[in-house]
Amino acid sequence: MKPMKIAIIGAGPRGLMMLHRLLKTLKQPAEIDLYDSFQIGGHVWRTDQPLYYLMNSTAQLVTLFNDYQEKSTTGPTFYEWSQSEAAQTFIKEQHYDQNFSKVCHSLQPNDFGPRALFGVYTQWFYQEIRENLSGNLSINFINQTVNSAAVLSKNRYEIQTDTTTITYDEVICSTGTSNNRLTNDEKSLANYADQYNLTYITPSYVNEADLTNITSDQTVLLRGLGLNFFDYLATFTTGRGGKYSYDKNQHLTYQPSGKEPKLVAGSRRGVPYYPKTMNQLPLGQHLPLYFLNWENIKTNLVDQKLSFAKFWDLFQAEIENRYYQLLIKAKYPNLNAESFTKAFQTSKDRKATIAKCNFNEEDLLDWNLLANPVAGTSITNIAAYQKILLQWVKLITDDAKLGSLHAPITGALTIFVDMRTTIQKLVAEHYFTNDDYVNKFIKEFTSFTGFLTSGPPVIRYEQLQALLEAKILTIVPPQLQVIGANHHFIARSHFYPGEIFTCDALIEARLPKTNLSLTNDKLLNSLQKDNIFSSYKIPLTDGQQFNTQAVNVAEPNFNPLDSQGELHHHLFVWGLPITGVEWMTTALPHALSDDRNFMITNQIAKQIVNH
Ligand SMILES: Cc1cc2nc3c(=O)[nH]c(=O)nc-3n(C[C@H](O)[C@H](O)[C@H](O)COP(=O)(O)OP(=O)(O)OC[C@H]3O[C@@H](n4cnc5c(N)ncnc54)[C@H](O)[C@@H]3O)c2cc1C
Known part of the structure; x- marks a missing residue:
């Protein structure tokens, strides 16, 4: 029997969960290729990012092991793994920085661990999958970006990267967050920055933003007060050698390194996202819903x-x-x-x-x-x-x-x-x-x-307090407005137009949003051009249509619908590209909570096996 050829595009948590489920479900011989231009675990969870970039999920709750409708976990959660001998051996054998080993030792079940360590967990998970592979299944990681997926016939897809062209029977897209082209507003700010030698950072991953031109004598405006903002605070303080420490009253204070710029931040609301408190429920225990049930x-x-x-x-x-x-x-x-x-x-x-x-x-x-x-x-x-x-x-x-x-x-x-x-x-x-x-x-x-x-762990709020007290950070009151003028970025609150901030750098402190019209992802663009993907538009009673800018898929199978409403039964899309069809597509799966991510992997795997 000829093996089934399956491509999974995106090796982030979803790609890996999908791989795991397929291997457990497949009865026929199959060859599965996993594509990503980043490492196994994907872009978000790069293992080379500094340890001060924290997850906003509790270590003991998150897992990659599918336990949908199971009564016990099917493999270690992130926390359980971090405490295991297997984690120590893996860190040593794969020659990771030994700091990972130390972090594992100090990690507590309800801590918000470093993102890079979760990246190591994803890589260990992949190794586990490989080691437990049965004879008629094979997997292969292709460390490249997929540029296109052309339809050859109803169940044949040709996937192209810069150097490979391979055909598949089934293709699953779990491509996560993609970068977008600049909006007109962003373009004009970027042009202004170029003209006057200012720094303008578009919505991006904080650990990859080029901040080298930002010096301690400059004022930086952070637009956005969510998680990305807190990551920038960590970058400009801990990342530049500053130190947070508790005084004798257990109050956190900040000792500057002298390398941090003056920080100004604001948003429409003018208030940072609420902090997350520490979880105190044991794994698998949930609060009863008395009302929304x-x-x-x-x-x-x-x-x-x-x-x-x-x-x-x-x-x-x-x-x-x-x-x-x-x-x-x-x-x-x-x-x-x-x-x-x-x-x-x-x-x-x-x-x-x-x-x-x-x-x-x-x-x-x-x-x-x-x-x-x-x-x-x-x-x-x-x-x-x-x-x-x-x-x-x-x-x-x-x-x-x-x-x-x-x-x-x-x-x-x-x-x-x-x-x-x-x-x-x-x-x-x-x-x-x-x-x-x-x-x-x-x-x-x-x-x-x-x-x-969806705010940060409480430690970030203690740090925020320390920075406000040290006057390293100023928050602009509600309704932030920004323009380029007088060779600078000028910021003010709509309510206090008389008081302005003159800034040398403007940072869009937020992640790019799923947006099919603006995406830079070559694959998403090629699938749209070939009318395999279309955006999910919702008709309203006033005759208007609301474009969610998400890939339109038909549930429960997650096959894309083209603009004529035709389904592609051998192609599957899930996760961030379908935000709008689904809600809460960013969260990692929680163990023992009948997590929807696992339900979806089961659904897609079942379809593939039955084809
Ligand atoms: C900075 C940051 C921190 C986060 N922290 C948390 C957290 O603490 N807890 C939480 O629950 N969620 C967090 N999230 C949300 C995050 O989106 C999910 O946790 C999770 O990573 C989503 O998994 P995914 O596999 O769907 O997407 P991703 O993790 O985004 O993985 C998708 C992968 O697809 C690859 N890809 C895209 N296009 C192509 C292509 N054309 N060819 C080949 N490969 C491609 C990308 O390189 C990427 O590696 C965070 C997100 C970000 C950006």
């Missing part, structure tokens, strides 16, 4: 749709319930958290149930304040804004340091992780109307919840 969802369906308003109500109730449970445990010993939840669950008027508890006014959960922590404060100038922001940073850092089972605010937000699978299913199975999905879910919910839940 399938029983409640099913009760509230009208014509098989869940209104966004009802979804939002259930979502808010879930977070509020967790918040008050934690608040009661922390501050109200005369109340009982379990009784509160019982009353809250059956209450027809949740506000009244909360009022009965007589919480202090300042302890009530205020959604407006959560969304905009500086709202309503009187800010007279930028210096006053620093004080107000610092106050909030301290408050939220103190909360986050309590851990997920004790911190009322950031602990309550961790329940979002447990809601993830439910929300993913609501999106993938079209439980929202198109209008609700576009206007409410995509345009409002995703950015709001990103702000609340």
